[in-house]
Amino acid sequence: MSPARTVASTLITVAPTGAESAKAEVPALPTTPEELVETAVACEQAGAALIHIHVRDRAHQPTLDPVLLKEAVDGVREATDLVVQLSTGGAVTDPLDQRLTVLDADPDSCSLTCGTTNFGDGVFLNPWGFMVELYRQAQEREVVPEFEIFELGHVHALRRLLDECGLPFGGKVHVDFVMGVPGAMPGTPEVLLAGVAMLPAEVTSWSATGIGRAHLPVLATALSAGGHLRVGMEDNLMYAKGQPVSHNRELVARAAEIATLLQRPPMSTTEARAALAVKDRRAR
Structure with a gap:
């Protein structure tokens, strides 16, 4: 089992937006720069230490526009002490280059997804050459990758990446299990525990998120097994049956409360930066 079993606190990641939900159908989704910063501030106060960002354009559509990406990073970094993580997945239709x-x-x-996977009606492409190039660029630029696992076979690909490319910048290896995506591995305790048992010895921490109805079972299993948590409207739009999420802070606050009850209180941003060995890019 992962050495993360011994940790006393919980890294809570918030994934507030994603690339799948439409603003017109989910008005509470933070898609503008102002909404993203407001969400980041509120979620940091509620217990999050890391934010996983997908960017939208002025029409609320997913984008990898470099100006908007930099605006998002700078805006959140100026307003909070959160670890700022950008998705390299974008939308499933975005080209690899x-x-x-x-x-x-x-x-x-940055996120680094460890293989191609079915993703609803689409296919999320992550061929081996792309994974290696992204990993090497992250090493060169001193950016800490979060290795995303959508299928149990992706754990084997992580092993291969570490063997071929070595450790990430900072020497820490953080993994996130994304569970319950239609077409990928189911979000059940049994599958999560199987994945954790397969993790390479180099892994220093892991987290998990369950899509939709898998949210709470995965959350409870991760905490019980020594893992960390990812929550947010990218993964879950319902707080409870018949009760839509009105703000990402609700999901962060509930995760923080459950973690605290289980004597795994939320990590501070300072603790998270140390645990992940991120480079300090904040202005002094």
Whole structure:
């Protein structure tokens, strides 16, 4: 089992927007720069230490526009002490070469999905050559990757990446299990525990998120098994049956409350930066 079993606190990541939900259908989704910064501030206060950002354009559509990516990173960094992580997945239709440009926005961290997977009606492409190029660029630019696992086979790909490319900048290896995506691995305790048991010895921490109805079972299992949490409207639009999420802070606050009850209180941003070994890019 992962050495993360011994941790006393919980890293809470908030993924506030994603690339799938439409603003017209989910008005509470933070899609403008102002809404993103307001969300970041509120979620930091509620217990989040890391924010996973997908950017939208002025028409609320997913974008990898470099100006908007940099605006998002700078805005959140100026307003909070959160670890700022950019998605390199974008939307499933974004071309691979454009996804490689995300690091130009100088985030603290980036997602690195460890393989191709079915994603609803689409396919989320992450071929081996792309993964290696993204990893090497992250090493060169001193950006800490978060290795995203959508399928149990992706754990094997992570092993291969570490063997071929070595450790990330800072030497820490953080993994996030994304569970319950239609077409990918289910969001059940049994599958999560199987994935954790497969993790390479180099892994220093792991988190998990459950899509939709898998949200709370995955959250409870992750906390019980020594893992960390990702919550947010990218993954879950319902707080409870018949009760839509009105703000990402609700999901962060509930995660923080449950973690505290289980004597795994939320990490501070300072603790998170140390745990992930991120480079300090904040202005002094």
